[in-house]
Amino acid sequence: MEIKVMRNILDRNQHKADEVRELLKQKNIIMINIISSPGSGKTTLLERTCEKLCPKIRIGVIEGDITTDRDAQRLRIFGIPIVVINTEGGCHLDSHSIFKVIPEFDLEKIDLLFVENVGNLICPSQFDLGENFKIALLSTPEGDDKPGKYPLLFREAKAVILNKIDLIPYLSFNYMKFESDLRKINPSVPIIQLSCTTKEGIDSWIKWLSNHIV
């Protein structure tokens, strides 16, 4: 019975995701769903991205958080439209919650809509939100063994960002192990190494992103 319920939830999610996708396509908006563990650097990545692309690219952000609007507060300085979805304990966003907040945006004034999902390496990967693609974000302190242990996200991601590379000298993170682990799951996904703190590698991310939003 549980499986049937889950299937119903996922089916309903898929239908609504298709609606979101169609709507955004009509408005020429690219939507990107960013997924990671808590504290991997999703908000900081958005800060670095806004610094580089605003206002040339008109960015909007949907912030998924269990509670609080702290991440949204950090992005307010860019003067971009931001809508917070508090899941009140929920471990992921779904397409219904996205569909419900889309009218809060003026879609004529957005080129690129980021969704910062709830910090969770598992559940968000199962829910299509209507995005053009998912980005998997992993930070080096989480360890080189994560792609093998949490395969779904890494299989579905259009690109994998490895953040906090400035910390590698202080960790036992083995890049070769990480890469070979990831390649077993997703042989061709681009890996973008960067540090949102030192800004090393941010240009590679912006270049990759720019090639995928036109």
Added chain:
Amino acid sequence: MEIKVMRNILDRNQHKADEVRELLKQKNIIMINIISSPGSGKTTLLERTCEKLCPKIRIGVIEGDITTDRDAQRLRIFGIPIVVINTEGGCHLDSHSIFKVIPEFDLEKIDLLFVENVGNLICPSQFDLGENFKIALLSTPEGDDKPGKYPLLFREAKAVILNKIDLIPYLSFNYMKFESDLRKINPSVPIIQLSCTTKEGIDSWIKWLSNHIV
């Protein structure tokens, strides 16, 4: 309808958790449920704990993982009984999965049963497994803002372990902010600062643990 289903799941989980708790109590076994994000150091904490306590304290481990038995492999050198539960995509352990694997252990030969939950700061906190208490593990690279953003675990934890304190010099982690955030949610929970890498603070953890397993 979804709410009703979730209520049923939690009710059934609670009944089975009570059964697990009663069974372990009869055998004088303390069960501890360790919860954290992916890569915060749950397995490494168990390694440091086994180094200090085995074989004086007879430890058993239930390893919750989505897939793979990598964490269990790391603990094999201690010669302790370990059972792996692969959730096959599931984002948390529940009491039914615990109940099912308990017969794999010789309960006459265990004093302390650790459950390493699936790496997830959200869902595992909702499921009582029949443990004596939960430990919340947070690592400094995840950021000082996590208690406020993921309150349930920090509210329920008997102790909060702050791991990877050796990395603080390379991070913008503000301990005062972390502590004041945590205190709003759980005013009296002990905070144990340590580094499983340098072993600083491990003795405080072992001392606290020893006081809570007799």
